[in-house]
């Protein structure tokens with residue numbers, strides 16, 4: 001019996017010392033407090049950290065206060081007998097702040113009265129600092145996001161719903177953040193283009209010269225860049241839009257100025273063109289006047305023939321005038337299926353007389369039945385006219401002082417089909433382009449011509465137009481040996497109605 005008791009006691013002793021060790025070694029601060037918040041017991045970690053005096057109070061040790069904290073977890077546990085949890089902070093001797101997570105639980109006697117409360121505190125300062133750093137960096141990136149001059153949207157990758165956007169969206173589109181969040185991004189496109197842009201947004205990483213509508217219904221043009229990204233817990237699209245409306249307006253004005261310059265260039269040729277139908281009409285009407293004044297009868301068949309001649313020539317004159325009117329018109333850019341051979345013929349129609357007067361021969365080397373491309377016929381015509389004007393200038397310059405023989409002054413126009421492209425070449429027997437300036441000729445305002453003659457806009461406008469229709473333009477030349485301009489356009493795929501690039 002005695003032996004048994006002593007064995008139980010030694011067992012209890014072992015257990016107690018184990019608990020004691022645990023109490024001391026647990027990597028958190030443990031205190032046991034009475035109703036006055038006096039520290040009855042605490043572990044090593046606590047005493048190492050706070051060095052409390054004998055009989056010190058919790059609020060003295062932790063916070064160097066003279067009275068209990070307003071919100072006190074220990075007091076709450078004494079009141080309701082339950083465990084409580086919360087975050088605390090205390091200022092250290094060196095002024096730095098330590099953050100804690102605190103848990104309290106009641107300690108009861110055999111009669112179930114709460115005699116003390118145990119508080120366990122865990123130092124979370126490091127985690128807190130990480131959280132603060134994260135918050136700071138989030139704030140920093142958010143402020144960059146917000147202050148970007150270009151509108152930025154965060155879209156749900158499946159629905160294209162706007163999850164977030166920056167403040168520039170309001171400046172550019174006129175919608176407030178509240179008005180745009182939770183709406184689909186495709187709502188910004190014109191009604192009849194919403195579906196197709198919904199598809200393109202998912203298929204391409206960039207869309208150029210896209211028309212969108214502002215809150216007031218006015219159209220703007222933007223370049224859109226799309227990048228996949230992560231937004232807390234979900235895959236998103238990050239979309240930036242740059243407003244290029246003003247730039248396009250300036251380009252538009254330049255194009256218009258270029259057209260006017262070309263019209264000026266063509267004035268003599270056009271006058272000659274118009275003179276032909278006019279002289280036919282004049283001859284016929286003089287004939288009538290003469291007959292009538294001499295009271296001579298006119299045979300009905302002659303009358304008929306003459307009137308048909310007048311009719312045809314009036315038509316011819318109005319065709320020339322309409323062509324000019326169309327060419328000079330300010331027009332919206334359109335994408336139409338275009339047969340390049342037809343446009344080349346049209347460009348040459350208003351220019352051929354002009355070249356003929358100057359003794360310049362045009363050699364046609366056209367591949368028939370070419371597939372169509374997607375472009376704006378009026379703009380394309382302007383590109384070809386610009387190339388013809390330049391070829392004319394180069395030829396005139398080269399043969400200014402020399403005595404050309406037949407065939408020396410030539411413009412060669414060639415079209416052909418490559419695998420996915422249509423190729424157009426406009427070559428001439430002019431001065432050629434010196435190597436040193438070959439790189440510069442497509443720059444706006446670059447000209448080697450005298451003031452008043454060259455504007456330096458022809459090739460830069462042409463370059464912009466060709467690019468708009470996803471084509472390319474380049475020049476090859478040897479000095480004194482003529483120049484060759486090659487333009488390519490992707491063939492419009494008749495099966496799906498799309499070219500292979502977006503925008």
Ligand SMILES: Nc1ncnc2c1ncn2[C@@H]1O[C@H](COP(=O)(O)OP(=O)(O)O)[C@@H](O)[C@H]1O
Pocket residue numbers: 386390391394428430431432433441442446447448449453454455456457458459460482483
């Ligand atoms: N066919 C050509 N032959 C020789 N030089 C050319 C030819 N086309 C263009 N150039 C050169 O490129 C320059 C820029 O052409 P462009 O942009 O049309 O402006 P501009 O004709 O008003 O000078 C010309 O001034 C000329 O030096």
Ligand SMILES: [Mg+2]
Pocket residue numbers: 386389390456457458459
């Ligand atoms: Mg030019």
